Amino acid sequence: MNTNKIVAIIMAVVVLVAFLAILPTILTSTTAAATAANTGGFTDVEAIIKLLPLVSVIGGVGVAGTIAYVAARNQ
Numbered sequence: 001m002n003t004n005k006i007v008a009i010i011m012a013v014v015v016l017v018a019f020l021a022i023l024p025t026i027l028t029s030t031t032a033a034a035t036a037a038n039t040g041g042f043t044d045v046e047a048i049i050k051l052l053p054l055v056s057v058i059g060g061v062g063v064a065g066t067i068a069y070v071a072a073r074n075q
Contacts, residue, residue, distance in 0.1 A: 008071030012064045019060030026056050 030052045037045040 005071045005074070009068050012068040012071065015067060016061065016064035019064070023053075023057070023060075027053055 030049055034046045034049045037049055
């Protein structure tokens with residue numbers, strides 16, 4: 001196995017761990033923002049804000065997966 005592949009896969013794991021480290025902050029922030037939006041009567045805004053953690057998870061895992069996939073695909 002090529003050294004570059006190993007380094008790229010390790011970087012993918014580092015990106016994933018770093019993302020998972022900031023995920024609680026994202027969850028806390030979106031919960032606070034959704035609560036603030038609900039007090040104003042904006043239930044549509046609250047629903048959209050509650051989707052932000054899902055979008056961030058897809059993005060974080062997607063970036064880490066793309067790094068690992070490109071590393072494994074290159075020969």
